[in-house]
Amino acid sequence: MNWQLLPQFAVSGLLAGGPLALTALGLVLIFKSTYIFNFAQGQLLLLGAMITWWFAVEQGLPLWLAII
Numbered sequence: 001m002n003w004q005l006l007p008q009f010a011v012s013g014l015l016a017g018g019p020l021a022l023t024a025l026g027l028v029l030i031f032k033s034t035y036i037f038n039f040a041q042g043q044l045l046l047l048g049a050m051i052t053w054w055f056a057v058e059q060g061l062p063l064w065l066a067i068i
Contacts, residue, residue, distance in 0.1 A: 019045060 023041050030038045055066035 023045055026041045027038070030036070030041075052066050055061045056063050059066075
């Protein structure tokens with residue numbers, strides 16, 4: 001195994017799994033508190049991604065500022 005690639009793999013895994021974990025956590029928290037499934041979590045995640053893209057690409061802001 002090439003140990004120089006380990007940090008890159010770790011960051012790639014966190015970036016790929018982070019949004020999925022946050023969406024699943026949101027589904028579980030809402031269901032446990034209300035006993036109602038709220039399937040709008042994916043739509044809210046998409047809305048945040050689209051707003052971030054709009055600030056970064058259309059408005060020309062740096063990515064770190066668009067994410068905030």
